[in-house]
Amino acid sequence: MKEAWGRWGDADERGSLNHISASTIRDAAGLVRQGRTISLAQTISPSLPVPKSRPGIMHFMGRDGGDYAAGRRRPGGFQFSDDTIVMPLHAGTHIDGLCHCWYDDTLYNGFAATEVRSSGAARLGVDKLGPIVTRGVLLDFVAVNGSPLADGYSIGAAKTKAAIDRAGVTLQPGDAVLLRTGWQERLEAGGDVDFDAEPGLDVEAGLLLAEADVALVGADNFAVEVLPFAAGTVFPVHQRLVRDYGILLLEGLVLAPLAAEGVSEFLFLAAPLPIHGATGSPVNPVAVL
Amino acid sequence: MKEAWGRWGDADERGSLNHISASTIRDAAGLVRQGRTISLAQTISPSLPVPKSRPGIMHFMGRDGGDYAAGRRRPGGFQFSDDTIVMPLHAGTHIDGLCHCWYDDTLYNGFAATEVRSSGAARLGVDKLGPIVTRGVLLDFVAVNGSPLADGYSIGAAKTKAAIDRAGVTLQPGDAVLLRTGWQERLEAGGDVDFDAEPGLDVEAGLLLAEADVALVGADNFAVEVLPFAAGTVFPVHQRLVRDYGILLLEGLVLAPLAAEGVSEFLFLAAPLPIHGATGSPVNPVAVL
Amino acid sequence: MKEAWGRWGDADERGSLNHISASTIRDAAGLVRQGRTISLAQTISPSLPVPKSRPGIMHFMGRDGGDYAAGRRRPGGFQFSDDTIVMPLHAGTHIDGLCHCWYDDTLYNGFAATEVRSSGAARLGVDKLGPIVTRGVLLDFVAVNGSPLADGYSIGAAKTKAAIDRAGVTLQPGDAVLLRTGWQERLEAGGDVDFDAEPGLDVEAGLLLAEADVALVGADNFAVEVLPFAAGTVFPVHQRLVRDYGILLLEGLVLAPLAAEGVSEFLFLAAPLPIHGATGSPVNPVAVL
Amino acid sequence: MKEAWGRWGDADERGSLNHISASTIRDAAGLVRQGRTISLAQTISPSLPVPKSRPGIMHFMGRDGGDYAAGRRRPGGFQFSDDTIVMPLHAGTHIDGLCHCWYDDTLYNGFAATEVRSSGAARLGVDKLGPIVTRGVLLDFVAVNGSPLADGYSIGAAKTKAAIDRAGVTLQPGDAVLLRTGWQERLEAGGDVDFDAEPGLDVEAGLLLAEADVALVGADNFAVEVLPFAAGTVFPVHQRLVRDYGILLLEGLVLAPLAAEGVSEFLFLAAPLPIHGATGSPVNPVAVL
Secondary structure, eight states: OOTTTTTTOTTOOOGGGGGOOHHHHHHHHTTOOSOOEEEOOOOBSTTSOOOTTSOOOEEEEEEOHHHHHTTOOOGGGOEEOEEEEEEETTSSSEEEOTTSEEBTTBOGGGOBGGGEETTEESSSOGGGTOOEEEEEEEEEHHHHHSSOOOTTOEEOHHHHHHHHHHHTOOOOTTOEEEEEOSHHHHHHTOSOOOTTOBOEEOHHHHHHHHHTTOSEEEESSSSSBOBSOSTTOSSHHHIIIIIITOOEEEESOOOHHHHTTTOSEEEEEEOOOOBTTOSEEEOOOEEEO | OOTTTTTTOTTOOOGGGGGOOHHHHHHHHTTOOSOOEEEOOOOBSTTSOOOTTSOOOEEEEEEOHHHHHTTOOOGGGOEEOEEEEEEETTSSSEEEOTTSEEBTTBOGGGOBGGGEETTEESSSOGGGSOOEEEEEEEEEHHHHHSSOOOTTOEEOHHHHHHHHHHHTOOOOTTOEEEEEOSHHHHHHTOSOOOTTOBOEEOHHHHHHHHHTTOSEEEESSSSSBOBSOSTTOSSHHHIIIIIIHOOEEEESOOOHHHHTTTOSEEEEEEOOOOBTTOSEEEOOOEEEO | OOTTTTTTOTTOOOGGGGGOOHHHHHHHHTTOOSOOEEEOOOOBSTTSOOOTTSOOOEEEEEEOHHHHHTTOOOGGGOEEOEEEEEEETTSSSEEEOTTSEEBTTBOGGGOBGGGEETTEESSSOGGGTOOEEEEEEEEEHHHHHSSOOOTTOEEOHHHHHHHHHHHTOOOOTTOEEEEEOSHHHHHHTOSOOOTTOBOEEOHHHHHHHHHTTOSEEEESSSSSBOBSOSTTOSSHHHIIIIIITOOEEEESOOOHHHHTTTOSEEEEEEOOOOBTTOSEEEOOOEEEO | OOTTTTTTOTTOOOGGGGGOOHHHHHHHHTTOOSOOEEEOOOOBSTTSOOOTTSOOOEEEEEEOHHHHHTTOOOGGGOEEOEEEEEEETTSSSEEEOTTSEEBTTBOGGGOBGGGEETTEESSSOGGGTOOEEEEEEEEEHHHHHSSOOOTTOEEOHHHHHHHHHHHTOOOOTTOEEEEEOSHHHHHHTOSOOOTTOBOEEOHHHHHHHHHTTOSEEEESSSSSBOBSOSTTOSSHHHIIIIIIHOOEEEESOOOHHHHTTTOSEEEEEEOOOOBTTOSEEEOOOEEEO
16 A cells, blocks of 8 residues: 555545645635736647657648648638647646556556556546646746756755745645746757756655645656656656656646746646546646736 | 727737636636536547548557566566547547638638648647636526427527526626537437537527627537538638637537536636647636636 | 467468468469559548448648648749558558467467567567568459358358369469458448458368468458357457468458459569568559469 | 650559550569569668658557456457557658659649649549559669768769669660669668768759659669759759659668679569558568569
8 A cells, every 4th residue: 555545545546636625726716816827838749859769749731721722612611721630648748647657567546557558548547637726836946046957956855845935835735836947948948858867856855745745746847857867766756656646747847937927826727638548648737827 | 801800910819819808817716616627528539429521539558557467677667658649639629729710711810821731820820829717608508498409400699698698697708608509418328420410509699699709609519500501601600700700619518517517607717739830629628616 | 389380480470471482483473474463452541441440541641732822932943742641550451460360368370469569569560571472363252152242151161162163273382362252342332331241251261271371361351251250259260360370361352353354363462561560561462464 | 745744645643654564564574583572671660760851650559469468358269459550651661652742833744733632632642553563673883883872972874874784784664773872771770860961863864764764763762862952953853753754763772682682683563552642652662583
């Protein structure tokens, strides 16, 4: 039995989202003061960098304005365009489903890994999550550090506490905690993307957030946690947070525009696409100020 | 020049979303009382019905629990699954971008249809919209009618006013108006889906909503408007609302659970994926009560 | 140990193709008299019928003439079009790889089924086959029967011998035996395709061909063997021929034009695409008369 | 009117393949002496290099042995695997359809470029070609040169004549001429692929082959012609050969194994997949010795 297993019943497939209560949502709605929305998502396109181990994004037009320019008929005057996307579900800004990673052949809440087959995840699919509406908290490590963190920079518990202090908030159960490392901004500035090195959380800092009963940990990097991993470990923060605590991870956030607002808490919204048995979903998370 | 062209400047690519002001968002946030979220989206899967003219959805696992059961190595103990989706962007619950349809070779706000090519829409792509946070208003035609509307049932202006009266609300600029016809519920009950017939808006009713300066018109059917079309017309509501008024259409909603709550107004959220140059986006719209 | 296991060594991944010797190829080339080619393949398009359990075909243009009509630049005068296909590998006219089916968790030649994972088939992939050049023999059951065979018609050993007699040939090791049932022609005539019923081989007839050391059994139906299956069995001919004899199956052939030539033997060519670890490949098989 | 336009009628969509006569095929079959086949194709996989402007290849298993290891049921004992490929049609070893490139808005034989739209090519699609069976002639520039040609090396008419002399053959109408530059072998040796530079034909050499009435020009590089282009030109050989002469180009060949045989002429087979309206097709071309 791991930390959060059985905490919400043996059949639970929503993990840490259970920390979000009705009052959490009501209080979060009360944070809206300016009446402004800020998207936290990267643009999705074939030029979006993806790790070499994953296929890239394709976007195809099935009909477009060129077809009409080339003489296509227009019954009833109607003209239209449409399109199809081919998209790996862990590219760009996306949420990791609770079936995305595990160890010892067992998923969060004790489900067998054999529930996840070519036909999709019979348990813990991203379609089980539902929309996420809660308080968002921005931890701005770029501001704490004075500059974007370097690749390989390991964010530990002390640094995390410092960022919480700087934010001037007390973490509450159900919070969506968003970590700004500066990685995304460096990426946007051009140059090749190295998916093998990034600043991010170490295990101790991850557990600090998990023990605070947060609902979600997001970051402006590729994997939330620091890369390369500590010697002998592979995605240790994923292993502990996703599988043992049932915590949702949100990767590839764009946080600089939000950070520029100087606001630490806000209404946070993210609605994963209910893709049956999927291990993740692209999302366009929103901060409402 | 059509009704809304130039209203927000010659370069505008967001159309009726401009009706959503800061006070609209603040007021909408104030509607949150229960602290509950309701997803308005269909589950996405290969078995989701799509019109014959569109490709279906594919979902592929690139790694899964079966691979480990078959002996795959697990460096550092880490195990994971991931997946890729092939998805037409006008399937299931989705928003139509303003570049999705037009007539006379000209799009909303006077942009040339030739801006929309195989490489995507250089203008009016769904990536230009940004997140949608506003007041949602449910118009429950099933309740007004006493039963789900029949295929081919044309919702006119009088019926629309009756539904507004029943809802007990006054339409405001920036509203997201959601129409429950009962089509989706009949579909869920099984049986073949006929994408050539559905209950929906007629042009007059569509214009009634457009002139009320709503931001978005959604429905629990495939095309918002009634099918089959009036003789000699093809998607006349799309032509007028999308191209002339710049109004966002949201199709394939699941509204029965929301209707069961007996609430007519609520905080409405929908965040299209910022797919570069896309003509539409799947969304998981949310009502927060 | 099954019939053909170990026959060509423990590492063999080409099965019955080993029956094709240098003299087989030389003799087959000697059958070319008219100097004419006949394609035996169906056209590949999104409208190609596929079983409900498989995704359909998609074909997307990434650039086309419409783009230039819409004003796209043409550096150096050069204009082009290109495209991408999304294709299930067991649709239309295709060859089954030896890793495509099995029983008792063991593939042809004793390889473990766990060699076939999400990353593809480490053993017996279609890329191991190489081009197929041999004598083709047409067994025309439509001619023998006097009309196309009915769905569910089971072709037994006696009927098979009758068709061989009618062809006036003696089966030789390495032959590609092509069975015309008339199913494809009925399909082309329109109407819905029922992938649950077709005329085809029974097990006894399949074994008759297998014991004759043929290299390949092709047919103008969906599964070579009769559907529905005999009670209590599922794809029994596939189980025996592919897994126990290592015989290549070729499905979805178009054989009416070849049958119209009145020629029973010919140079036969089929070159599977060498897709790494794939379980099948679309092919355009050719008869050269 | 260009060189080959109208030569085989105004409706012709097969271009230079018309040079292949019955006697061409019969004579080619007569070249089979050893009874051996050599595949000239690259392996198709997600790791196949493609130019940055094109999407890569994806290969997905829809069912595999891991699923059974994870406990999937096996009705009637039957177990199977299947898969789907996502493949740009101008990747790896492929044939260019006659609709693939043009200039002045007009395709081979005078067809309008507006025939090529999002729905595919209504004219000159690769499905119009049919199987290619003819004499193959290997021109081994690596042997002539003494080593693989350098990137940017321009093969002119004199060099081409020297290679023909070395081969000891006289070009005949309908020949499939295959050019070995050594590019592919260098590529296979590892290292990054540079699709902007390769050895290949110049225009004069291309015209020399075209005027010899060859049916097809293939090469072991990415574009048959030399890259970078002569100043002010873009794919000049493509423009002239495909559009003006209707000549089929075959790119990405693997020719080293064939060259090692020391044979200059052989039976050549290539059967494009009949993809409706496609601009190209992957092929597994075969030399039969």
